[in-house]
Amino acid sequence: MNLTNYVKQVSLEDFGWEFRHQAFWNKRLRTTGGRFFPKDGHLDFNPKIYETFGLETFRKIVRHELAHYHLYYQGKGYRHKDREFKELLKQVDGLRYAPGLPAKKLKLHYQCRNCCTDFYRQCRIDLKRYRCGRCKGELHLLK
Numbered sequence: 001m002n003l004t005n006y007v008k009q010v011s012l013e014d015f016g017w018e019f020r021h022q023a024f025w026n027k028r029l030r031t032t033g034g035r036f037f038p039k040d041g042h043l044d045f046n047p048k049i050y051e052t053f054g055l056e057t058f059r060k061i062v063r064h065e066l067a068h069y070h071l072y073y074q075g076k077g078y079r080h081k082d083r084e085f086k087e088l089l090k091q092v093d094g095l096r097y098a099p100g101l102p103a104k105k106l107k108l109h110y111q112c113r114n115c116c117t118d119f120y121r122q123c124r125i126d127l128k129r130y131r132c133g134r135c136k137g138e139l140h141l142l143k
């Protein structure tokens with residue numbers, strides 16, 4: 001989808017106000033769903049939120065960022081703690097916080113005995129069945 005056009009559409013349909021700047025996908029956003037940049041008025045959005053939770057949730061995140069955007073240009077309280085921000089967000093049914101993305105907890109560290117390649121896994125793996133992906137060597141658990 002064309003992200004900027006989508007944001008413009010949500011802005012008109014849900015706020016009745018025009019979005020006049022650009023919106024971009026930003027893969028570097030980790031836990032936040034989006035970001036508003038008062039400096040030049042553009043919005044960044046996290047493609048992982050869209051891929052993981054779908055369009056319905058994503059639209060609520062677009063509303064959240066648009067609430068920052070519109071209040072900022074109207075000279076009103078546009079920060080999370082501001083009363084005007086909270087009220088506008090409630091009116092348009094925006095998300096207060098981005099839904100949590102599964103945190104990467106790759107705690108287990110395995111290593112190949114043969115080529116010393118490191119592997120990180122969330123759960124224990126069966127060392128009798130799994131071999132090194134590079135050289136088929138035997139793996140062992142470091143911690």
Ligand SMILES: [Zn+2]
Pocket residue numbers: 064065068080
């Ligand atoms: Zn925000």
Ligand SMILES: [Zn+2]
Pocket residue numbers: 112113114115116117132133134135136137
């Ligand atoms: Zn190996």
